[in-house]
Amino acid sequence: MSTEQSTAADGFAYTLTRILDASVERVWRAWTTPELYARWAGAAGGSVEMDVRPGGAWKATMLTPDxxxxxxxxxxxxxIENRRLVIGMDVPDKPGxxxxTVDLDEQDDQRTQIVLHQTCDTAAERxxxxxxxxxLLDSLSTFLTAQTSN
Structure with a gap:
């Protein structure tokens, strides 16, 4: 996995890039299907709701290791199906x-490059x-690998 951090004029950003051993369609389904997302992202079962369209809402109750x-x-x-998700996350006490941003790029029939980018307000937040x-990407990779071997 490659990682890049930067300080932009509008905040502190990071970009994570990884190659996953799964087709773009499988990665998209894992990220946009509530039951699958809950299994790999550490969400409480039955807590994930997704209306995957521009303006659609999502929610999940995440579980910590403790x-x-x-x-x-x-x-x-x-x-943009099988290509891009731009996800807004509500943050208490923040105006917006x-x-x-999650970008997917097919490398071949069974491999996908995923690029995740976020800009934050502070270095600590970033x-x-x-x-x-x-x-999250570690869990997604493990989940997709386990699905392939089943």
Whole structure:
């Protein structure tokens, strides 16, 4: 996985790039199907709702390793099937949503490059978001590999 951090005029950004051993369609389904997303992203079963279209809402209750739960909500800002998701995430005490962009690029029939990008307001926020996104991509990769071997 490659990682890039930068400080832009409008905030602190990071970009994570990884090659996944799965087709673009399988990666898209894993990211946009509530039951599949809950299985790999660490969400409580039955808590994930997704209306995957521009302006559509999403929500999930995430589980921490120590058993705590925290709810997340947001909306889809841009949706290009099998290519791009721009996801707005509601953040308490913040005027607008945090925005994460997920781009998918087919490498061949069974491999996909995923590029995840987010800009944050502070270096500390960026570092925390990047750590969470790295864990998310690790889980996605493990999930897709396990699905292939089944």
């Amino acid at each position: 058993g705590r739960q925290f709810p997340l909500t947001g909306s889809y800002l841009e949706v 949503p945090a925005t994460m 570092d925390m978001a990047e750590q969470g996104s790295t864990m």
